[in-house]
Amino acid sequence: MNNQTLNIQKDLLRQPSTIALVGNPNTGKSTIFNALTGLRQKIANYPGITVERKMGTTIINGVLHKVIDLPGAYSLNHKKADERITYETLIGSFDHEEKPDMLLMVVDASNLERNLFLASQVMDLQIPMLMVLTMSDIADERGIQIQSQQLSDTWGVPVISINARTKQCDTQIKQALIEQGVATPKPFQWKPSTPLRQAVERLDKEWLSKHTQLPERARPIEALRLLAEGSLEDSFYQYSEEGKAKKLIEELQNFLEDQGENPTAAEVVQRYRFIGDSSESSVTKEVREQQTWTDRLDNVLTHRVAGPVTFILVLLIMFQSIFSWATPFMDMIDMLFIELGAFVGNQLPAGLLNSLLVDGVIAGLGGVVIFLPQIIFLFLFIYFLEGTGYMARAAFVMDGFMTKVGLHGRSVVPLMSGFACAIPGIMATRTIENWRDRLITIMVLPFMACSARLPVYAVMIAAFVPDNRVIGFLTLQGVVFFGLYLFGILMAVGSAAVMKRIFPTGKPTPFLMELPPYKWPNVSSVVIQSLERGKIFVTEAGKIIVAISIVLWFLASFPTYDPTGSDLAAVDANEQMSEQMLSTLQLNQSYAGTFGQWIEPAIEPLGFDWKIGIGLLTSFAAREVMVGTLNTIYSIEETEEQLGLIERLRSEKDPETGLPKYTLATALSLMIFFAIAMQCMSTLAIVKRETNSWKWPLVMFGYMTVLAYFSAWITYEWANAFLLG
Amino acid sequence: MLLSDARVQQKYEVKQIQGEELVRIMEMGLTPGSVCEVIRRAPMGYPIEIKIRGYLLSLRKKESDAVEVSPI
Numbered sequence: 188m189n190n191q192t193l194n195i196q197k198d199l200l201r202q203p204s205t206i207a208l209v210g211n212p213n214t215g216k217s218t219i220f221n222a223l224t225g226l227r228q229k230i231a232n233y234p235g236i237t238v239e240r241k242m243g244t245t246i247i248n249g250v251l252h253k254v255i256d257l258p259g260a261y262s263l264n265h266k267k268a269d270e271r272i273t274y275e276t277l278i279g280s281f282d283h284e285e286k287p288d289m290l291l292m293v294v295d296a297s298n299l300e301r302n303l304f305l306a307s308q309v310m311d312l313q314i315p316m317l318m319v320l321t322m323s324d325i326a327d328e329r330g331i332q333i334q335s336q337q338l339s340d341t342w343g344v345p346v347i348s349i350n351a352r353t354k355q356c357d358t359q360i361k362q363a364l365i366e367q368g369v370a371t372p373k374p375f376q377w378k379p380s381t382p383l384r385q386a387v388e389r390l391d392k393e394w395l396s397k398h399t400q401l402p403e404r405a406r407p408i409e410a411l412r413l414l415a416e417g418s419l420e421d422s423f424y425q426y427s428e429e430g431k432a433k434k435l436i437e438e439l440q441n442f443l444e445d446q447g448e449n450p451t452a453a454e455v456v457q458r459y460r461f462i463g464d465s466s467e468s469s470v471t472k473e474v475r476e477q478q479t480w481t482d483r484l485d486n487v488l489t490h491r492v493a494g495p496v497t498f499i500l501v502l503l504i505m506f507q508s509i510f511s512w513a514t515p516f517m518d519m520i521d522m523l524f525i526e527l528g529a530f531v532g533n534q535l536p537a538g539l540l541n542s543l544l545v546d547g548v549i550a551g552l553g554g555v556v557i558f559l560p561q562i563i564f565l566f567l568f569i570y571f572l573e574g575t576g577y578m579a580r581a582a583f584v585m586d587g588f589m590t591k592v593g594l595h596g597r598s599v600v601p602l603m604s605g606f607a608c609a610i611p612g613i614m615a616t617r618t619i620e621n622w623r624d625r626l627i628t629i630m631v632l633p634f635m636a637c638s639a640r641l642p643v644y645a646v647m648i649a650a651f652v653p654d655n656r657v658i659g660f661l662t663l664q665g666v667v668f669f670g671l672y673l674f675g676i677l678m679a680v681g682s683a684a685v686m687k688r689i690f691p692t693g694k695p696t697p698f699l700m701e702l703p704p705y706k707w708p709n710v711s712s713v714v715i716q717s718l719e720r721g722k723i724f725v726t727e728a729g730k731i732i733v734a735i736s737i738v739l740w741f742l743a744s745f746p747t748y749d750p751t752g753s754d755l756a757a758v759d760a761n762e763q764m765s766e767q768m769l770s771t772l773q774l775n776q777s778y779a780g781t782f783g784q785w786i787e788p789a790i791e792p793l794g795f796d797w798k799i800g801i802g803l804l805t806s807f808a809a810r811e812v813m814v815g816t817l818n819t820i821y822s823i824e825e826t827e828e829q830l831g832l833i834e835r836l837r838s839e840k841d842p843e844t845g846l847p848k849y850t851l852a853t854a855l856s857l858m859i860f861f862a863i864a865m866q867c868m869s870t871l872a873i874v875k876r877e878t879n880s881w882k883w884p885l886v887m888f889g890y891m892t893v894l895a896y897f898s899a900w901i902t903y904e905w906a907n908a909f910l911l912g
Numbered sequence: 913m914l915l916s917d918a919r920v921q922q923k924y925e926v927k928q929i930q931g932e933e934l935v936r937i938m939e940m941g942l943t944p945g946s947v948c949e950v951i952r953r954a955p956m957g958y959p960i961e962i963k964i965r966g967y968l969l970s971l972r973k974k975e976s977d978a979v980e981v982s983p984i
Contacts, residue, residue, distance in 0.1 A: 262939040298967040301941045329966070415935055452929075455938040459946075481968075491955045583970050587956025590972070596959075697933040697975050699940050702961065702968035 197368035210293030212259030213703040215321040215351035220256035221712040222357040263308040278405035290316035297325040310372035320348040330473030337469035377461040382446035386439040494584040516560035524553030551736025555729040565611040566717035574708025593687030595624035605635030634679040639810040650833040651854035731872035748773040793899040794853040852906035864895035915979035924981035931978035941965040
């Protein structure tokens with residue numbers, strides 16, 4: 188074995204520097220990042236793509252350093268967008284990320300060989316690094332002992348072993364950086380065969396060095412990739428003289444084959460061979476026949492029958508808890524913003540500014556903050572379950588069912604979250620690696636009947652669906668209610684199946700999902716990550732939501748109703764005008780009111796009149812606003828609220844025929860419309876954030892509105908023909 | 913034989929990887945000559961779960977069709 192002297196550098200940490208965390212997924216990399224940076228994090232999408240940049244700061248020996256958590260990667264052969272960012276950042280050619288001064292190479296001790304594969308590639312890039320071994324307790328349980336010193340001798344970098352689950356893992360790393368420092372590894376320690384080395388050198392000298400801007404230390408890795416791929420098709424760069432390159436690559440591939448090497452497999456096989464040979468000296472394995480914790484848990488949790496059953500139980504517990512924990516917080520936030528609005532409203536003189544602040548800005552902010560409890564509670568569960576290793580099992584168990592309908596095993600949890608609210612659900616799709624699967628999940632998620640649809644369903648069902656018993660304790664009202672939920676699920680599944688056919692496949696991502704060993708997650712890391720999700724929602728989607736709220740306020744408040752100047756006032760002058768009446772008149776002749784009347788011909792086939800038309804516009808702020816708007820339109824006193832509205836809707840008469848204006852058909856049509864239509868600006872705002880483009884929220888709004896329109900139309904016609912005879 | 917036809921709780925030696933994704937599959941540790949054990953299948957038959965190089969990996973039908981193995 189090659190015992191080498193380490194090229195140790197300790198003075199790098201004297202000046203502020205950039206430290207990058209590199210490693211496979213599931214290695215405890217994020218836990219280390221969270222421990223080092225705490226809440227001093229900044230998470231945002233890289234421009235133009237949907238990969239998140241995670242940056243934070245940490246203080247070592249009184250000096251402030253930047254810490255970047257690079258996307259988890261299995262290889263530097265950058266097949267996927269996130270791996271490509273890791274690679275480009277490491278070679279310093281990524282425009283949107285700083286070039287790291289040193290690396291923390293995170294390596295899972297219980298899964299050493301596959302982790303060292305990436306490490307050996309990263310080492311070829313010759314960046315000063317410290318190797319951080321995690322999960323040694325799991326390795327212990329399996330009878331694996333790693334000699335850090337031997338590992339350090341083999342690879343020429345300092346190695347420390349930490350327990351990422353303890354609170355002090357950041358102190359351990361900082362101490363190691365100060366005491367042991369970092370070292371620049373030598374390239375090609377994995378001893379490539381002579382022919383492979385010759386091929387790499389020729390490709391570098393004859394083409395890469397002449398026709399690309401790649402830094403010298405990155406060229407061998409690029410050469411290896413090109414030799415394995417055999418083409419430039421996958422290339423993320425534009426090279427000059429590509430024809431020359433193709434000829435040269437082909438020639439070198441033939442050369443390798445003549446020498447008895449498989450050009451596509453050579454690099455991978457040789458790296459693994461060296462890793463296997465070298466770990467004989469640094470790893471001692473006791474053969475243990477007894478089952479590990481992971482084996483025992485998996486016997487139940489991934490069992491053919493018990494697996495899906497447990498998963499459904501986990502989901503039930505999860506959503507019941509989110510529901511019961513989030514509701515009091517949401518009520519509190521609601522109260523708080525109402526109080527704040529009332530306070531500001533009383534402090535300022537009545538008028539435009541008052542109305543803008545209270546009904547536009549404060550109401551808009553309230554509409555943002557109200558989502559926080561659900562988002563944070565859902566992510567506490569998700570990060571906790573992800574940290575235990577269970578989420579991968581859930582995906583494994585559900586994948587067979589989900590692929591049948593064009594989705595992914597990892598789509599289940601986000602879709603189910605949609606029953607509470609589409610927003611945390613859409614944020615949770617980030618766990619789906621494959622972009623196409625993720626996009627389809629996002630695009631169908633709003634069909635899941637979220638809690639904001641409840642008030643609309645409740646009013647409509649109570650007003651128009653007879654309370655007849657169907658079977659046993661089931662009433663028609665209950666059946667319609669259940670039917671609407673089922674309808675949402677079927678719409679989601681059906682649309683996913685259609686989208687699977689429409690959306691371009693692109694380059695398929697292989698499904699190679701790791702099932703990490705079960706472990707107890709680091710609780711503070713779970714909390715930090717959940718709070719960060721809340722922060723992202725408020726800062727990124729919040730801006731859009733407040734802006735749209737102000738637009739909606741404007742539409743409902745202008746042109747202002749002037750009680751003294753208009754003809755209407757003359758008619759009403761004798762009557763004592765209540766505040767309720769005033770707001771009714773204001774809304775009816777505002778832009779929103781005009782809009783309602785303007786679209787009436789278009790929505791008439793659905794059984795809607797202009798009053799519902801206004802509601803369709805205002806409920807864009809949030810679906811439940813529909814009920815409030817109808818209350819305002821019908822001048823219903825706050826004290827009688829729901830009952831008042833139900834009575835009012837039932838007794839509304841058609842002025843021409845004298846028959847009831849709204850019927851069961853109208854109610855069904857409206858509920859179907861609400862079940863499908865994209866009546867939620869907050870969802871669109873978060874889709875914009877998560878897909879990093881306005882294209883997808885617009886497509887979503889478009890297709891859902893069209894679908895809602897025609898479904899409501901069919902429902903109305905059908906109900907009129909068959910239900911009302 | 914193909915990994916997709918492999919039997920649960922049986923150990924196999926990886927012979928060869930084919931198809932478009934062969935580099936990715938090998939990068940996950942399934943190199944020719946390595947030994948894997950089929951642990952279980954998911955409720956609908958796929959994905960299939962294997963133990964390779966000491967860790968657990970799951971593959972769908974398409975990926976397991978690309979791996980040629982022989983029983984040990």
